[in-house]
Each structure stands twice: as C-alpha cells, then as structure tokens.
Amino acid sequence: MVNKKDDNQTEKAILEAADKVFTQKGFAAARMEDIAQEAGINRALLHYYFRSKDKMFELIFQQRVTIFFSGLGQIMQSEKPLFEKIQAIVEHEITVLLAHPYLPIFVLQELNQNPHRMLAIAENAGAHPSLLLKKFSVEMRAEIKAGTIRQTDPAQLFMSIMGMAIYPFVARPVVKIILEKDDAGFESVMSQRKKEITDFIIHALKP
Amino acid sequence: MVNKKDDNQTEKAILEAADKVFTQKGFAAARMEDIAQEAGINRALLHYYFRSKDKMFELIFQQRVTIFFSGLGQIMQSEKPLFEKIQAIVEHEITVLLAHPYLPIFVLQELNQNPHRMLAIAENAGAHPSLLLKKFSVEMRAEIKAGTIRQTDPAQLFMSIMGMAIYPFVARPVVKIILEKDDAGFESVMSQRKKEITDFIIHALKP
C-alpha cells in the first residue's frame, strides 16, 4: 500500500510548507494557496490531508511553541551551577534561533493576539510556568548569601538573559540595517554573541 | 462651517481607532469594520475620510515607527557622557513602551513581513541608520582606552540594551504568566526595571 511518492512524504512536505508560510506571514496573512504552492501540490490535496486552515495552524503552532520553549525548562531545572546554567541558556536559545530565525516573532505575535493560548500551552507542558524561576531563584539567593554575586532580582535577570539572546532575532531587519550586515553577517554576529552575552552577565553579577 | 462633532474630532477618533486595531491585530487581521466600530461610526464614513485600508495603514504605521525610533536617535547623538547616555536610552525606551505596550510587537512584526519598508523609513529619517552607532562607538573606544570600561563591542552592547528594555514588552503574555503578574504588576516590574537595567549594564562594563 505504498504510494508513488512513498508513504507520508507528502504529509511531511505539506507540514514543512505550512510551517514556512505560517511562520513567515502569520496566521491571518497566510493563504492556503501559498502553502499548497510551497508544498508543490494543490489546495484540494491540502484539505484531503488536513481538514482546515485552523487545524493546520494549531498543529504548526504547537510544534513551534514546543521548539521555542521546551529546551529551556530542562536547563532551568538542571543541577548545573548558576554561571554554567546561564551559559547553557544563552547558547541554547541562540543556537535554536539561528536554526529557526522567524520562530520568536511568529510565536510572540500569535501569543499577543491570543494570550489565552499561553494558558493552554502551560497546562499542556505539565508544570506551571511560574515554577520555571523557582529553582533558579533559590540558587541565586544562595549565591547572593555566599557573596559570589550581587543582590539581583532573579525575575529581572531572567528577562535580561532572554532579551539579550532573543531580541536581535525579533528585530532582525532593524539590526541588519543598523549594523550593515547581510544574512550571513547577522548570523556571524549572533554566533559571537553567545560568548559576549555570557561574559556580560557574569561581569554584571560580580559583587 | 463647524460640524456637529466639532471640527476634526471624527478624524481624530478614526485615527485613534485605526491605531488601536492595527496595533493589536496587525494589518492582515485588522478589519475596516473593527475600526469603524471602535471609532463609533460606520464603514462608509471611514472611506469618506481615508480612501482605503492601505492608505490608513501607511499613516498609522509611519506614526508608530516614528514613536518607536525617533527619540532614540537624538539621545544617541547627544553629548551626554556614556553612562548617562545609556541610562537615558533605557529610561526613554521603557517610558515610551509603558505608554504604548503593543508598539514593538506591531512594528517589528510588520517590518519582518516587509523588510524593505525599513529602507524607506531610513531615508525618511534623514540620517542613515548605520550612523546611529557611530558616535556611540567612538565614545566607547575612548572609555575603553581610558580604562573606565571593559573591552566591549558597541554593536553587541547596543543590542543588549535594546533587548533588555524592549523584549519584555514583546514577550508580555509569557512574562506575565511566568512572573504571575496582572497588567498592573507587569507595569510595576517594568518601572523598577529602568534602574535595574542601568545598574546591570554599568556593572557589566566595569573593568
């Protein structure tokens, strides 16, 4: 019962195409026709595989959110010492976003338009998102008490880490022009940035 | 020749409504009907004042981009000493975004979908965006030579400043859930954040 384009090759092609189109244009501006063309098929077959635009979008969005958030939780809950943990977060985020440049603007834009989705995702993830900072906070308090880092609010630090790592991808077109870089140049800058951010944070935390 | 709703009150109401709807939903998802309702009028009157959706959007977008970028350039070119300049940037950005929370996600989303717009804006602004970092870089090199700050790439520092200040607004729904804050709580955290970021950066730059 194998097909001419064997097995689920087509389904995969559709999902990839949907991913690309939704991610680049957002839900509202994405057209089923765009996805069909990108996948090299026609609209009819799109509906043959996935009933509706909404259904497809939910699939893609779930996947994208997972990529965007999944790795982070594990690192946050790991047993690494604080500085290593921070380094791991930064490197993980930038590595992921170098592979998926339009991921954050897409996810964040859709979340801003439908903030309730965040709750659904949170439940799905098992742990409540407010727990994300729990361990991190405890570890920071210990270091502060030990005098190894300055008095710093963990929530504020966390926002700084995320902002430094993720924001340039969100503001990519602006950054490219201000720094006068093409895509390759931008990626190169972001690669260097892994070490840059980590050093920056460690210095900022020093007493 | 005064109208029942005197003078250009209606035009203003429409512009405000358009601003709100476009900013919250983005161009593609925004409906003329939404704008009309928000302005308390009907679609016909919308077209009576502004010919088309595109025309309205261009107006709003230009305004929004100006708010987003205009203040920054002046601060960057000012004669303030480096640390004061950094402080001014941070406070300016957070103050503006507290007044216009959905500004960055809107502008950045639309810029990502139409990066060429950035060039048009750049030309409009008079100075080329690549000049933004020129003076800042010179000042940093001087401080580095004088030994007052660590060796640091100005471009990297600039991205960090912007990221720390702007990103929480872009990721607002995520931040609110992780920090367990409502809108008021979020704003309070962002207010504190002005000082938090400035201190953080100054410590990070110390040799």
Next chain:
DNA sequence: ACTTGATTTAACTAAATTGTTAAACTGGAA
C-alpha cells in the same frame, strides 16, 4: 425656512478566500 456638510443606512459590486465535490488520471500492488 433654507442651505450645507457630516453622517447614517442600506444596498450593491467585485474580489479573495476557504472549503467541497465529482470526475478523471496515475502508478504501483494484488
């Protein structure tokens, strides 16, 4: 009372878009 410009109402056109359907085609499997 008359005029005038803003505004509403309601209908309409035109286009785009999602989703459906039936019929034909295709290439490998039984």
Next chain:
DNA sequence: TTCCAGTTTAACAATTTAGTTAAATCAAGT
C-alpha cells in the same frame, strides 16, 4: 489486468471583505 489510494483538475458554493454609491437624515449656521 484489475484494483486502489493518492493526486490532479476544474468547477462550484459560501463566506468574508474592501470599496462604492445613492438616498435619507441630522445638526448646525445663515
């Protein structure tokens, strides 16, 4: 060869949306 699931084609319905228009209404100024 026959069968079958995947695929294409082409047409279609239903809905949404932008934009237009003509007539009626309204609120003020003259």
